Amino acid sequence: MKLWSGRFGKETDALVNELNASIDFDQRLYKEDITGSMAHAKMLGACGIISPADTEAIVEGLAGILADVEAGKVEFSADNEDIHMNVEALLTARIGEAGKRLHTARSRNDQVALDFRMYVRERIPELIGQLLELERVLCRQAKQYQTAVMPGYTHLQRAQPISFAQHLMAYAHMFIRDITRLEDCQKRMNECPLGSGALAGTTYPIDRFLTAQTLGFDGPMGNSLDGVSDRDYALELMSALSILMMHLSRFSEEVILWCSWEFKFIELDDAYATGSSIMPQKKNPDVAELVRGKTGRVYGDLMSLLTVMKGLPLAYNKDMQEDKEPVFDAIDTVELCLPVFAAMLDTMTVRTDNMRRAAGMGFINATDCADYLTKKGMPFRDAYTVTGKLVARCTAAGKTLEELSLDELRESSELFEADVYEALKLENCMALRGSYGGPAVAETGRQIASIEDFVEAHTK
Numbered sequence: 001m002k003l004w005s006g007r008f009g010k011e012t013d014a015l016v017n018e019l020n021a022s023i024d025f026d027q028r029l030y031k032e033d034i035t036g037s038m039a040h041a042k043m044l045g046a047c048g049i050i051s052p053a054d055t056e057a058i059v060e061g062l063a064g065i066l067a068d069v070e071a072g073k074v075e076f077s078a079d080n081e082d083i084h085m086n087v088e089a090l091l092t093a094r095i096g097e098a099g100k101r102l103h104t105a106r107s108r109n110d111q112v113a114l115d116f117r118m119y120v121r122e123r124i125p126e127l128i129g130q131l132l133e134l135e136r137v138l139c140r141q142a143k144q145y146q147t148a149v150m151p152g153y154t155h156l157q158r159a160q161p162i163s164f165a166q167h168l169m170a171y172a173h174m175f176i177r178d179i180t181r182l183e184d185c186q187k188r189m190n191e192c193p194l195g196s197g198a199l200a201g202t203t204y205p206i207d208r209f210l211t212a213q214t215l216g217f218d219g220p221m222g223n224s225l226d227g228v229s230d231r232d233y234a235l236e237l238m239s240a241l242s243i244l245m246m247h248l249s250r251f252s253e254e255v256i257l258w259c260s261w262e263f264k265f266i267e268l269d270d271a272y273a274t275g276s277s278i279m280p281q282k283k284n285p286d287v288a289e290l291v292r293g294k295t296g297r298v299y300g301d302l303m304s305l306l307t308v309m310k311g312l313p314l315a316y317n318k319d320m321q322e323d324k325e326p327v328f329d330a331i332d333t334v335e336l337c338l339p340v341f342a343a344m345l346d347t348m349t350v351r352t353d354n355m356r357r358a359a360g361m362g363f364i365n366a367t368d369c370a371d372y373l374t375k376k377g378m379p380f381r382d383a384y385t386v387t388g389k390l391v392a393r394c395t396a397a398g399k400t401l402e403e404l405s406l407d408e409l410r411e412s413s414e415l416f417e418a419d420v421y422e423a424l425k426l427e428n429c430m431a432l433r434g435s436y437g438g439p440a441v442a443e444t445g446r447q448i449a450s451i452e453d454f455v456e457a458h459t460k
């Protein structure tokens, strides 16, 4: 029989039960549900709403249920719909009368809002921990490749010389923002909805500040309707996770390109690559492809909850039961991807020879050639034109800029002198880009150190 069967004259249709029940997925919230109920019962006791004896019986009964769930001794039942009613039914079966007093001054609406919020809040540190580990891997790798010249690209066309360290540090900076986005969202969500009741608070003399404090919140949520209706925090988390996945997906795309024979800038460790069932030679970057693919899935999770929420009038609506699966899926997916991705980067072999070879073609020192003339007094726009013509001449002759003789160069401008060859050397082109944030060794060194400081400060 249903907890709420009082006003009903019939059994619920079996298909309605199937549609309505959420225990299959919300049983994940058992711990938050039980902890929340313990805090609620203690508060009811402290405020004289239930007796000390009932309070004790409830808290002990709940502790027993928690232990039994963790020991795998509890079977939840779909007849009890969701985790909240399952726990309450178990409690009443165990302790009798007192169990029926637990739900005083509470609704499942503020209960689920509390449980879900605590669940989400408690999973954020794991996500941050995994991102910090990824940062450590990036710093370790970057330190080895500060002088490894590779072409930097725009439009996927070779553009200017950078180091592999500079490229890795670009992602390291994105992941720092991902971490701080998660921290922001964690801070903002730390208000307690418990005590909002069904939507309109309660006539009992409850102490919302006490439950908020017991459960580690900064305070109670300020409005009871908002308390039961808000799912912003879940959306904010999934937005942060979507942006994080977008970063991982761009990185994955590059890993896939770099593994191709066309680039061969890196080779993945055999443990982080897969083969083909028909082509014996294949070694595929499936990890990166799956991370790129799973990005779509996390975006879908975000879209699904945004869509569920967009038309809902205040306050609680059952549609909101659809909030949990996408959030669980988004968190699980990101937590599956991050450590594998970090390990894949940690174990890759970097082919600096191929990077250097690629950097040698494509005129990525053309800007430096124009800058050379500019520094000798020619206006930059003229220097740009002169260099462009030299590039055209080289392209026709199948040469690089530095393969032109000084006489050939001087046909374009008298400003060219013997020191131009030093200026065109890729290693110098990169080393001299010492502007703040640039690829010069001192600058990548500063970047790596700043990421390491951040990681250190965030490692407890």
Ligand code: ARG
Pocket: 022, 026, 082, 084, 108, 109, 112, 316, 318, 320, 321, 322
């Ligand atoms: N299982 C429900 C959920 O996840 C709990 C809240 C039910 N409240 C209600 N009034 N039916 O949203």
